[in-house]
Amino acid sequence: MSHAVADKRSAPAVPQRALAQRRLPKWAPAGMAAGAIALAVGIGIGAGLDSKLQWGLIAVLLFVLGTYTIATAVEGRRQAKDRVATSVVWASFILAALPLYSLIQTTVSKGVKILDGAFLSHSMNGVLTIGEGGGVYHAIIGTLEQVGIATAIAAPIGMLTAVYLVEYGKGRLALAVTFFVDVMTGIPSIVAGLFILSTWNLLLGFGPSGFAGAMALAILMMPVVVRSTEEMLKLVPNELREASLALGVPKWRTIVKVVIPTAIGGITTGVMLAVARIAGESAPIALLVFGNNLINNDPFNGPQASLPFYIFQQYQNGNDASYDRAWAAALVLIAFVMILNLMARGIARWKAPKTGR
Incomplete structure (x- = not known):
């Protein structure tokens, strides 16, 4: 029993640096996102894609693949999977928010043309269908x-x-x-x-x-x-x-x-x-x-x-x-x-x- 205690006490301490795991810097996700967007724009222009939605989908795909590749090389496969899951969640949120933003932006830009006090305080009584005026x-x-x-x-x-x-x-x-x-x-x-x-x-x-x-x-x-x-x-x-x-x-x-x-x-x-x-x-x-x-x-x-x-x-x-x-x-x-x-x-x-x- 005393020999075991002596062996434990005499065992060399493991350096703290050896237990530390390499990690990507905090700015890495933003940098990879910027790089994915730039690369997607280049691919879209080179391939003749006119839709910005297609550019966005390419950027999301490149961001997820780039995150997994870089995180695997630096932090290991296990941490890379965690980062990919986080990236997929954020990408899904952005894809879900884009139609909502587009809807609100389109409605506001087209709705403010005639939206004023007169529109809110008048009805369609006596207003021609093809004529201006009237309200809601x-x-x-x-x-x-x-x-x-x-x-x-x-x-x-x-x-x-x-x-x-x-x-x-x-x-x-x-x-x-x-x-x-x-x-x-x-x-x-x-x-x-x-x-x-x-x-x-x-x-x-x-x-x-x-x-x-x-x-x-x-x-x-x-x-x-x-x-x-x-x-x-x-x-x-x-x-x-x-x-x-x-x-x-x-x-x-x-x-x-x-x-x-x-x-x-x-x-x-x-x-x-x-x-x-x-x-x-x-x-x-x-x-x-x-x-x-x-x-x-x-x-x-x-x-x-x-x-x-x-x-x-x-x-x-x-x-x-x-x-x-x-x-x-x-x-x-x-x-x-x-x-x-x-x-x-x-x-x-x-x-x-x-x-x-």
């Missing part, structure tokens, strides 16, 4: 009313359904509800519009209105609210429920005072995402609301305009003035969705549970 005020009113009514219908029902599935749901009924929620998630918007058309309009005899369109939008919105709320409620730790129940608090009060306030941030975000999902739907509006060039503040009586259907109508006219109005309305719709998301973030931070220091 009536469509904004219709969209706000239809989306608001749909949210008032779908959000409470969806949230209560999610509470049932998470807190109470057991057995065949819960399985059936889950199954039908999954089925409703994949329902095309035109099918929801046809369902309301066959029941509300044809069977019950009501005419076109914003409320009819709102009911179709509520059908599309409800499963999104159920799924998002359900996932947020599942993230609430069971310890919070058990602590409340241990104090003698009834289960319904535990849900209202503990579970929902803890998940309210995620629930609000899910509702706003569902609102953004239905804000751009035009098929149910075309079937049930019909569109209107005049201002109609009553969503329960008569045809009503909406931003998605207004964009479709203007683009269908096929002239430059209508194209400009369509792009401007599309920019307004994008701004509307962005405002909803900002509101969701603000409400989520405001309602988030406060932790003590």
Whole structure:
């Protein structure tokens, strides 16, 4: 035993430098990316490729291959695989962001031509199809009313359904509800519009209105609210429920005072995402609301305009003035969705549970 201890003590210490592994400098990924872009541009020009998208794909491929080759030579194959995985993730993110950037850039550049106060405060009353002027005020009113009514219908029902599935749901009924929620998630918007058309309009005899369109939008919105709320409620730790129940608090009060306030941030975000999902739907509006060039503040009586259907109508006219109005309305719709998301973030931070220091 003493000999072994003596051998360990007498063993020469391994130099710290020998254990250190060679690594690429911090600027290496940026340098390889710049080199890949330059080489891709050269290949694209030499090969006569006119599309910049093709140049970008070549640059991504060269960047991944270059990263693996250089990292293998310097850091070893294991570290090279890790760098390649990181590079693929970043490349996928950039490829996913490029269409979004292109969409926003195109919409902004073409939509700002006529987007001003007059466009936002006037309707299409008395405006010729091929003439300039007119606005989107009536469509904004219709969209706000239809989306608001749909949210008032779908959000409470969806949230209560999610509470049932998470807190109470057991057995065949819960399985059936889950199954039908999954089925409703994949329902095309035109099918929801046809369902309301066959029941509300044809069977019950009501005419076109914003409320009819709102009911179709509520059908599309409800499963999104159920799924998002359900996932947020599942993230609430069971310890919070058990602590409340241990104090003698009834289960319904535990849900209202503990579970929902803890998940309210995620629930609000899910509702706003569902609102953004239905804000751009035009098929149910075309079937049930019909569109209107005049201002109609009553969503329960008569045809009503909406931003998605207004964009479709203007683009269908096929002239430059209508194209400009369509792009401007599309920019307004994008701004509307962005405002909803900002509101969701603000409400989520405001309602988030406060932790003590």
